[in-house]
Amino acid sequence: MIKQKIKAINIDNDILQKPIDEANYFHEICQKDLIVLHFTAGYNWQGAWATFAAPGKMSTPYIVDLTGPKHIVKLYDEKFWSYHLGIKEDRQHLNDKRSIGIEIVNIGPVWNKDGRWVDYLGKEWPESEIVKGKNRGADGGVKFPDEQVIAVAQLVNYLCQKYKIKKVIPAERINCQWPGIGNFKGIATHQMFRKDKYDLGVAWPWEKFLKECGVK
Secondary structure (H helix, E strand, O other): OOOOOOOOOOHHHHEEEEOOOOOEEEOOOOOOOOEEEEEEOOOOOHHHHHHHHHOOOOOEEEEEEEOOOOOOOEOOOOOOOOEEOOOOOOOHHHHHHHHHEEEEEEOOOOEEEEEEEEEOOOOEHHHHHHHEEEEEOEEEOOOOOOOHHHHHHHHHHHHHHHOOOOOOOOOOOOOOOOOOOHHHHHEEHHHHOOOOOOOOOOHHHHHHHHHHHHHO
């Protein structure tokens, strides 16, 4: 195992508390053995927060911002649960219940249109901000800042220690692995569970994350 290189998370100093209404998640305490990483498909944490704060029970307990003194935004206690995977075949929502979702602020996939890199909302990105690579029809993804990756690793370390979650990831990092991944315990991404999702895609810097987080 790689030696952990980042400091332990401090709940009071490192996390911005922005609770959503208690009606927007289930108050059922569940055993946690899985962390699922998502991206927000947006430009800031406030947009994701507003979506999760709307009536309904679709949310994650954490959002990790691009930058700022407090990257990590907490919406509710992760011991509870909400819908975040959207697996139709999982009728009992067992994977939603056993997992902790983390939303990472990032617009996601981009397409190369005559030399212009464009996201799904039509915004053009400089090539320096793009990681090239095919992912479910997209031509690349927008980079994740180093400080954001470190914040995610810091949060993952904290949650793995708190809930005794294994620090392992699947060997295949892009393709959908459902239904087999329904038995996996460790750290995964949304697109490992669904064929129609892009997150986290080719831009997520796995090697840096693995090094920072001490994941196998």
